[in-house]
Amino acid sequence: MRRARRGGGGGGSAAARARAGGGGGSVPARARGAPAAARAAWLRDRCAAMARPPWQCPRAWAPLLLLLLEGPAACAASPADDGAGPGGRGPRGRARGDAGADEAVPRHDSSYGTFAGEFYDLRYLSDDGYAFPTAPPVDPFAKIKVEDCGKTKGCFRYGKPGCNAETCDYFLSYRMIGADVEFELSADTDGWVAVGFSSDKKMGGDDVMACVHDDNGRVRIQHFYNVGQWAKEIQRNPARDEEGVFENNRVTCRFKRPVNVPRDETIVDLHLSWYYLFAWGPAIQGSITRHDIDSPPASERVVSIYKYEDIFMPSAAYQTFSSPFCLLLIVALTFYLLMGTP
Secondary structure, three states: OOOOHHHHHOOHHHHHHHHHHOOOOOOOOHHHHOOOHHHHHHHHHHHHHHOOOOOOOHHHHHHHHHHHHHHHHHHHOOOOOOOOOOOOOOHHHHOOOOOHHHOOOOOOOOOOOHHHHHHHHHHHHHOOEEEOOOOOOOOOOOOOOHEEEEOOOEEEEOOOOOOOOOOOOEEEEEEOOOOOEEEEEOOOOOOOEEEEEEEEOOOOOEEEEEEEOOOOOOOEEEEEEEEOEEEOOOOOOOOEEEEEEEEEEEEEEEEEEEEOOOOOOOEOOOOOEEEEEEEEEEEEEEEEOOOOOOOOOOOOOOOOOOOOOEEEEEEHHHHHHOHHHHHHHHHHHHHHHHHHHO
């Protein structure tokens, strides 16, 4: 066996220099094949030799010094490094044009750093290598449950007899949820639908909540105050948990609003009873315009949020046939046709 130079210098590979330490740097054959007592004695001698300073026993310290010198180079060429040489999977490895890099090295190994880097690269980087945000998922608008009307919530329907939230000209529901009141509104329009809280049945001095369909396809909840026949938008908006949708030429929305609010002229306390005003109409660039009908419907009496009723109001097209005079006229004509002329 060739004897290595003192201090670990000279040529040859690291492995050869490590083997050149002979009895000082590796376990001798006789120690490997000897009984446990002999191996323990060899280990004790080795520990005693390394306890002395390196210059007194360089042969014992040579393997450790060589390992320290070779360590950085070995780490730089680690296959787990994303940018390590042609076999690496990182940008530097791919930039060298090694076509077989991805095939030669398994896609995943036991390195958590490699797995995390690959996951980030695949999930959060665009084709150009720039990070881009991911939009959160959007829940679809939950369908209004008309079967709960009069039971767990109050409802107002305006339109054809037997209509629901998807077929009525106008629909409104309300229910208590903790300290809030949840409102659901829907109308046959592509503009806006609203409910007003009034001390009388006339427009003027009313607190109004409106769902407005804008040009971007969104439905926004806005707060207005009726000044005479004009609706003035109020920046202070008590609505929360807002959601809305425009589908099948209908504007539908849902929002909550607190029952009790600080004293304000433009916001009423809903624990009191109010007349409800119902209105809907077109919008221009997200701004409401005049309602569709000249005399929008209103509740016949004041409404309490603590009392759930299912109230139907026939639209103008069906009010004629429901009036007492019209019914009397139909009966008279029928009797005349059955009896015949004298």
